[in-house]
Amino acid sequence: MRINTKTGILLLTLAIPVFIWLFLKLFGQNSFDLPVYYSEGVNTEACDATNQAHTVPKFSLQISDSNTISSEFLSEQIVISHFLPDECLESCTQVLENIANLQSVFSKEYALKILTIAPEHYSFEELAHLSKQFNIDPELWVVAKAKQQKVNELQQCGFVLSDYSQNTFVLTDPERQIRGYYNALDSDEVDRMKGEIKILEYLLENFRND
Template sequence: MRKGYILKKIIILVLILALPGFLYYLLTAKGKNRYKPLPFYGPKMVAKTGHKFHGKYIPDTIYHKLSDFNLTDQNGKPVSFKNFDKKIFVASFFYTNCPDICSAVNKNISELVYAYRKNRMVYFTSITVDPERDTPPALKKYSSRYETTNKWLFLSGDTATTYSLARNGFLVNAVQKNEHDFIYSDKLILIDAEKRIRGYYDGTSAADITKLNDEIKVLIAEELRKVDKPLY
């Protein structure tokens, strides 16, 4: 049973590495594949713990992590970290009455959602900055434009929660300018399984969407390597 499980993981990993754009993230050292790691964004601090590398003691680094949140999805169901336990997810901000930019960003997200529709490790979230109008029923109606399945959650919460989450968690801007206008980031934000920020991408840029697609694969490979670490 264990051998079959390991073989399955190896096959998945090989398939990931075989994808053309992903090759950019590979380095070769002593005949072994090494991944070019993604950066960590946000403030960081030196931990009191450490580890040895080639006989040298190296202090561990504590990276910025999202705090847990409690929001509601388009189906009226509560959403928190429990929904993303050991999962990778891509977050974004929007509102249903925004100009064309939201449609452009969400169209690009929908293509990624489709690409990862069978992958249990990858999810997508779009958080409204206009919760007063973007109630769960309104988000449900809006989400019907896209083939969301259960991989793409449209989330709402009170502005105190969502704006704080944007600024202090995802480290992007979100503020209501007036009754009908909002200032918010159009970035897509890549979050790893440990709830750390690993990338920001222009949601309207084809080049950035391709880069995001490749870097999602990097995180998938990281997670698979954790499971089968003794093999590598």
């Protein structure tokens, strides 16, 4: 009798993930969704008001003396973006450590990239040092810089951050639409972002298959 009970518990334990997978497969389209931020436009003091659906505008950032990266980078995959402060101190280091952990979780099998945007006064040598310090994989994580005015415009009117918040992750989809904001120093928020990235991947995959 004990053997049958143990067997039943084992079978139930194995069956639960299968039921969850089937439920998501059959009903997931109606069960999960992520908001599209500013679908009716952006209206802030720093930006020109618009009633059109907002997407991150076109931009060009430097990744070396001779190479740039454009906004097309955001159009090809899901991207986590954030901004470096004027000086990378303790909180900045923690944010970069959290990104390094994300890099190991979301390996190359995911259509996910990470974009770090720095002010112009960071030298490429400093950015290279950060890349080495946090073991940045250039195929997954791009570190770029721009003039301060362009950084401010991107921060305030592109990614719509109310202040120069280097402690915020911004999640965008392949349409350059903003899908989430997360406190980069809060482990619960980072975990929420991980879950919502997977939800977004699921939604995009089902959209492609429809």
